[in-house]
Amino acid sequence: MTSTDDGETPPSATFVHCTSVYVRSIDERIKIPALITTLREVFGEYGNIVDVIAKKSYRRKGQAFVVFDSEDSAQTAIDELQGFEIFGKQMHLDFAKTRSDATVLREDNEEGFEAHKQHRLAEKERKQALIEAAEAKPAKRAAAEELAERPAKSTKPAQAAGVVPDEYLPPNKILFLRDLPEDYGQAALTAIFCRFTGFREVRTVPGRPEIAFVEYEDEGGAITAKESTGGMTLGEKAIRVTFQRQ
Known part of the structure; x- marks a missing residue:
C-alpha cells in the first residue's frame, strides 16, 4: 500500500478507461492489511498489479483501487470479477475516474506527476471545505437536540459544585x-x-x-x-x- 490518495468515486461519476479498477461494496469491518492481501491474490490472476490502494478513513471504508500495468488487464478483471464475492459481499467494479499516482508517474514522468499531484491536492482541499461546511450544520443540530433532552439545570452554586462524575x-x-x-x-x-x-x-x-x-x-x-x-x-x-x- 502506498500513500496515494485517489478520490472517492461517487455512483454518478463518469468513468474513463484506464489501468485502475475501482472496487466498492467491501465489508467495512475488514482490516486494511488483510483487504490489500486478498485483493492482490484475487486480481493478480488477471495481470501484473502495480499497486493496491485502500484507506481506513470514514469516507474511504468499503472501497479500494487496484492498479494494473495495462488497460487490457483492468478490463479483463472487471469482466471476470464483477459480482465476485469476498468477505461475504459481492464486489462492484468499474474503471476508476482518474489515473493513479503510480500510473501517472510511469506514463508522464516526474514533471507530469507533480502537476497531477498539485491538481489533486487542490481538488481535495475544495472537497474538504464543502464537507466541513455540510457537517457543521447537523453537528450543531445534534448538540442542540442533546441539550434540549436534558432537564434545565439549576443556577444555584451549591448544585454546580455537586455534579456527579x-x-x-x-x-x-x-x-x-x-x-x-x-x-x-x-x-x-x-x-x-x-x-x-x-x-x-x-x-x-x-x-x-x-x-x-x-x-x-x-x-x-x-x-x-x-x-x-x-x-x-x-x-x-x-x-x-x-x-x-x-
Whole structure:
C-alpha cells in the first residue's frame, strides 16, 4: 500500500478507461492489511498489479483501487470479477475516474506527476471545505437536540459544585461511548454491542467519530453491556463506556 490518495468515486461519476479498477461494496469491518492481501491474490490472476490502494478513513471504508500495468488487464478483471464475492459481499467494479499516482508517474514522468499531484491536492482541499461546511450544520443540530433532552439545570452554586462524575451516573438504557478509534464506525460498533440483550441501535455524531451512543430496551441490557465493554481496547487504546447523563 502506498500513500496515494485517489478520490472517492461517487455512483454518478463518469468513468474513463484506464489501468485502475475501482472496487466498492467491501465489508467495512475488514482490516486494511488483510483487504490489500486478498485483493492482490484475487486480481493478480488477471495481470501484473502495480499497486493496491485502500484507506481506513470514514469516507474511504468499503472501497479500494487496484492498479494494473495495462488497460487490457483492468478490463479483463472487471469482466471476470464483477459480482465476485469476498468477505461475504459481492464486489462492484468499474474503471476508476482518474489515473493513479503510480500510473501517472510511469506514463508522464516526474514533471507530469507533480502537476497531477498539485491538481489533486487542490481538488481535495475544495472537497474538504464543502464537507466541513455540510457537517457543521447537523453537528450543531445534534448538540442542540442533546441539550434540549436534558432537564434545565439549576443556577444555584451549591448544585454546580455537586455534579456527579460520569463514572458514577445512575443506570439508564443509553450508554455513552468515548475515545473511539476513527475507523470504528456504526457497523463495527453494532457488531460489538448487539450481542447484549435488548440492543436497539448505535447512534454516531456527524463530525465526532470519537463518540457514540448505544441504546437498549431497558437498563438491564445497558448495565450488562457497560460491565462487559468498559475499558475494552479498540485499535490502540481503551474506550470509555458510561451511562448517558440524563
